[in-house]
Amino acid sequence: MRVRAAVLRGYERDWEVTELDLEPPREHEVLIRFVAAGLCHSDEHLRHGDIAPRFPIVGGHEGAGIVEEVGPGVTRVRPGDHVVCSFIPACGSCRFCSTGQQNLCDLGANLSRGCLPDGTFRFHDGEEDVGATCMLGAFANYSTISEYSCVRVDDDLPLETAVLVGCGVPTGWGTAVHTAGVRPGDTVVVYGIGGIGINAVQGARHAGARHVVAVDPVAMKREKAEELGATHSAADAGEAHELVWGRLAPGVGADHALVTVGVVDERVIDDAFRVIRKGGQVTVTGVAARSKKTIHLSGAELTLFQKSIRGSLFGSSNPQHDIPRLLGLYRSGNLKLDELVTRRYRLEEINQGYRDLLEGRNLRGVIVHEH
DSSP: OEEEEEEEOSTTOOOEEEEEEEOOOOTTEEEEEEEEEEEOHHHHHHHHTSSOOOSSEEOOOSEEEEEEEEOTTOOSOOTTOEEEEOSSOOOSOSHHHHTTOGGGOGGGGGTTTTOOTTSOOSEEETTEEEEEGGGTOTTBSEEEEEGGGEEEEOTTSOHHHHGGGGTHHHHHHHIIIIISOOOTTOEEEEEOOSTTHHHHHHHHHHTTOSEEEEEOSOHHHHHHHHHTTOSEEESSHHHHHHHIIIIISTTTOEEEEEEOOSBOOHHHHHHHHHHEEEEEEEEEOOBOOTTSOOOOOOHHHHHHTTOEEEEOSGGGOOHHHHHHHHHHHHHTTSSOOGGGEEEEEOGGGHHHHHHHHHTTOOSEEEEEOOO
C-alpha cells in the first residue's frame, strides 16, 4: 500500500514528507494506522548525529493508533485494538525481559538501523529500503510494526493524548520513580524541562519529594513545571545550586539530580554532581553523541562522598506494565497529560514543529495524522 511519511535522508537535512510503499505484516507483525505521533527530541538527534541512524529513515518513535491487520502468530493484539507503541519492544522472554528489565529487551538491537527483528524493512522508496525509527516510523500514517511494540489501551482514551505515554511520560516519570528511586521527603533538582523533564517533575512529586526544583532558561517551561508539581524553579544551574545549598537543604545538598536536557554536556553533569549531597545520585536520561565524552568528574569526590551517577533508558520502565499504569493515573487525575501538549500539527508542518521545539515554544508537540 502507499502511505505518507516524513523521511530523513541525511544529517542536517529537513524532514521530507513523501509517499512510500509499505509491505503488509509478516509473522508476529501488525499493520497499524497511526492516529498521532509525538515530536520528541530524540528524532531531532537523528538529524544532528547524536544518534546515528541508517538513512533513509521514517521518523517517529512516540506513536499511538489502531491495529488494522495482524500477521501469522500474533497473540498480543487483534484488528480494531487501540494501542500505544513502546519505542523499545518487549519480547517477554529474553534475559532482560524475564528479569523485569523490559526497557533493555534484546529486540532493541536494531532501533537505530530501523529494520524489524528479522533484519528486513517494510517501507520502500522504489527499490530502496527505508528504515523506521525504533521499528515504528510513527511519522507515517500507516506502518508495519512488531507486535512486541504494541501495548493495548482502552478504546475510550483519546489517542492524541495517550500517545505521550509511549516515550516522554514513562521516560521522565520513570527517571524519578524507578531509576532514581525518589522517596518521600527528598530534595530533587531536574535539569531541562522539556517533554522528559516535565514528567520527571511529575514523577518526583508523585514519589513524595518535599522539594522539586525545575531548572530551565525558558520562563514558560518553569511556569508549567510549577503548575505540575515543582515547588521551585531556577533559570540556570547556578541559581538552583544557591537555592538548594542556601535554603532548601542548607549544608547538605539535594538527594537527587535528574539530567533531562535535550543534549547532555560536561557542564550540566558537573552542575548536577555538585548539587547533590554525600550519598546522593545523579541520574542521566538525556543523551549526546556516543563519540563525545560528557562525564568528567572527580574520582576522589565520587569515592569520599559516596556519590553515584546512573544512566536511565525509558525511565527503567516496563512498557507492558507501566504504560497502562500511567494511563490509569491519568484517569484518576494523578498524572497530567492534556496539559503537556502545547500544539498539534499536521504531518506537513513537521519541520515547523521541530523549530518550535528547539526554540523553546513547546513542551510537547503532537502530529495528528489525516486519513
